[in-house]
Structures are given as C-alpha cells and as structure tokens.
Amino acid sequence: MYECAVLSVYVDLALGLAVTFLLLSLLVSGLNEAFVRLLSIRSKFLWAYLRDTLDGADDRTGAWLPAGVLDVFRVLPFLRDPRPRHSDRPAPAQPSAVPDPGERAGDSMINLLYERVREIDHGKRGRTSISDIPPARFAVAVMELVTAGGDVDDFLTRLRQIDSPLYGPLKGVWESAQRDLDRFTKGVETWFDGEMQRLSTLYKRYVTWVVAVLGVVVTLLFSMDGLEYAKTLLRDNAYRASVTAVAEAGPEAYAELRARCAGQEPVACVTETLSQPALVGMLDQALVSLSIPDQGAPSVHWNGGRWWDRVTTPAHWPGFLLTYVALLFGAPFWWDVLRRITGIKAKR
Structure with a gap:
C-alpha cells in the first residue's frame, strides 16, 4: 500500500509538470506562429x-x-x-x-x-x-x-x-x-x-x-520556477493526504489541522487550499494575473513589484533555467510525455 501511495505521488508530479510545460510550450508556439504570420x-x-x-x-x-x-x-x-x-x-x-x-x-x-x-x-x-x-x-x-x-x-x-x-x-x-x-x-x-x-x-x-x-x-513573464512548482505539487499532494488522514483519524487529529490553518476555520481553509491548484498558484506570480472570485466579475492584477522580486532573486534562477530548457523541447514532446503517462493512445 505504501509503495502504491509513493508511486501515485510521483505520477501526479510527472503529470503536473507535463501539463504545465505543454501549456507553456503551446503558448510559445502560438506566439511564434503569430509573429511569423504577422510579418x-x-x-x-x-x-x-x-x-x-x-x-x-x-x-x-x-x-x-x-x-x-x-x-x-x-x-x-x-x-x-x-x-x-x-x-x-x-x-x-x-x-x-x-x-x-x-x-x-x-x-x-x-x-x-x-x-x-x-x-x-x-x-x-x-x-x-x-x-x-x-x-x-x-x-x-x-x-x-x-x-x-x-x-x-x-x-x-x-x-x-x-x-x-x-x-x-x-x-x-x-x-x-x-x-x-x-x-x-x-x-x-x-x-x-x-x-x-x-x-x-x-x-x-x-x-x-x-x-x-x-x-x-x-x-520570465510568468516567472515560472520549475523547481518551486514541483515542490508545490508535492506539498499539495501531501496536504491532500493529511486532510484524508484527518478525516479518517477522527477528532484527535482535528486540532492539528486547525493549527496548520493558522487559526482559520478548517473547513474553509481546506476548501480554499484545495480549490487553488499548484498551477493556478504559480500563474499568480506572473507580471499580470487574473483572479476569479466566488462572487463578482473577474479582475486583473498588476504584480510588478512581486514579479521583479522573483526575477531578481538568484534562488529562483535554477528553476527558471529548468522551465526554459523544458520549453525548448517543444509542445509535441510534452504532448507525447503526457500521452504516455495517461495512457492516451494516438489515432492511427
């Protein structure tokens, strides 16, 4: 059972990275095609x-x-x-x-x-x-x-x-x-x-x-730190596992969950956290981000200060380099990786 859980964690990690790099590669390809067509x-x-x-x-x-x-x-x-x-x-x-x-x-x-x-x-x-x-x-x-x-x-x-x-x-x-x-x-x-x-x-x-x-x-526009994103994926998986454990352990574990939520109502804390996937959280670090509240119209936010701090922080540079190298492989490569992970068969 333990080995299956560990395998599931790494499959989730690989799947999340593949989807993210695929989406960003598609964005690069789309920008390139727009540039080629425009000129x-x-x-x-x-x-x-x-x-x-x-x-x-x-x-x-x-x-x-x-x-x-x-x-x-x-x-x-x-x-x-x-x-x-x-x-x-x-x-x-x-x-x-x-x-x-x-x-x-x-x-x-x-x-x-x-x-x-x-x-x-x-x-x-x-x-x-x-x-x-x-x-x-x-x-x-x-x-x-x-x-x-x-x-x-x-x-x-x-x-x-x-x-x-x-x-x-x-x-x-x-x-x-x-x-x-x-x-x-x-x-x-x-x-x-x-x-x-x-x-x-x-x-x-x-x-x-x-x-x-x-x-x-x-x-750089999305300040996409691949290493940080991978760590966030693992943290989210661990958080979901802890929520499941709390639900099965009973009232004794409820106090620990309340402590992790820093005094917030645990139900609201868990709901908010699980409704913000790692990819959405990472995209919030972009120069311009979009938020969709539970009520009201979507809003666009300028994150110039926070974005500049991330870009100029040397600790993020290895993660930026990882993302950049991944994008150079191109969307077809990441689609093939995603297809192999999920078992989707190509049409013949």
Whole structure:
C-alpha cells in the first residue's frame, strides 16, 4: 500500500509538470506562429530565395536571402520585402519570354515566375502571400517559359545572356536529361524539391532562434520556477493526504489541522487550499494575473513589484533555467510525455 501511495505521488508530479510545460510550450508556439504570420516570414523566405536563384544578388545590398541567422532577423522581417507586387489578374495564356539583356530589369525573372503562379495567390498588404510553390508547379512554370522563347537551348541561352543564376542548375539538369523534355521536366522538379529542403533547413534554424527568445520571454513573464512548482505539487499532494488522514483519524487529529490553518476555520481553509491548484498558484506570480472570485466579475492584477522580486532573486534562477530548457523541447514532446503517462493512445 505504501509503495502504491509513493508511486501515485510521483505520477501526479510527472503529470503536473507535463501539463504545465505543454501549456507553456503551446503558448510559445502560438506566439511564434503569430509573429511569423504577422510579418509574412514564410513568404519572404521563399521569394528571397527565388530572387537570388532567378535574378541574382542585388548589386547594392547583396543577396536577398542572408546566410546568417542574425542577418535574417535584421533584414527579412523589417528592412527588405522580396515579395512581388500582388496582381489579381490571371496568368496570360501566352507566357512572356525572357527579356533581352538590354531590356532586362533587376527583377525580370521573378516577375515572369510570379506571372505563371499567381492564380494561387491572394494579396497581403499589396504583396503576394504565396509561401509555398510545389516542385511540380515550378517545373511546369519553367516549361511554360521555355515554350515562350523556342526550345530549351534557346531558353538557356537567354538565361546566360542576362547572367541569371538559374542558368547553371538548369544547364546541368538539361545535360543530365540527355536533352529529353520529359526527363528535363522531372529533373527540374527534383532539383527544386532539393532546394526547398535546403531552404526549410535555414527556416528551421531561424524558427529555433525565435522559439529560444520567446521561451525566455514566457519563462520570465510568468516567472515560472520549475523547481518551486514541483515542490508545490508535492506539498499539495501531501496536504491532500493529511486532510484524508484527518478525516479518517477522527477528532484527535482535528486540532492539528486547525493549527496548520493558522487559526482559520478548517473547513474553509481546506476548501480554499484545495480549490487553488499548484498551477493556478504559480500563474499568480506572473507580471499580470487574473483572479476569479466566488462572487463578482473577474479582475486583473498588476504584480510588478512581486514579479521583479522573483526575477531578481538568484534562488529562483535554477528553476527558471529548468522551465526554459523544458520549453525548448517543444509542445509535441510534452504532448507525447503526457500521452504516455495517461495512457492516451494516438489515432492511427
């Protein structure tokens, strides 16, 4: 019986920590998704890469897609928007040909590509919102541009004349396909799919840094001390056990319960304590907290002074670090942990 009770305590502890870290991880993920959507980061990543691949780096400011993550933070969200202007007109039946070198503008190729894919677009603040081009659709768009200027050799000659970085990869694909159009189309699709995977890797690096920053913000905003929370969970479990023991022991143990409640009425004391789970008590330490009284409307409280005392107290820093590291594992990890603890089976 004793071993079962001890096991139950640790299961409750693991369950409470998993639920808490899952909720906070979901909050971090939600903030990250809101940040990405608000600034159209996915779409900017795609079109920055396409500009570098089709038209080349800008002569004044360099590549559109920065290689370093810190440069991405500095450039893409705020300083430069690589997306083409949105157009609600359908693509013309006859594709435009690659312009001559003397007529070429700095964004000629990107505009030609957008012209072929804009049927799937809807505007966002005057810019395209396309954030994904399937490799098969990109290959079809390339073939449409090829047919507009003759054959593949003519198309490659035009790309070389305008010094487009797309010339090298397509030239290699054309030679590998042994000048077979079907194999060339499939090769373009395969090449673009690989480039999208490389772009996804850079995007994931960017998102990892964003999540890391947001994890710090959420941890400090809620001043969530993971060690203190674990201790509170164990204390609550012990308190519930003592209440049960008092109920079974009879009047002799009633005096001890009254002493623990510091002179308050034990029934009211027990009710108030058990109605405030450990998670609710911890969230009351946030910079702004919400209280829902038994009667009346909910109220919002500013806890600036108490919050600052917690954040600046070194004793809480190990617990903050534990919470931060836990959030870096992400919501999927904690959902899997919670599912294993509770025995919830994933749908197949």
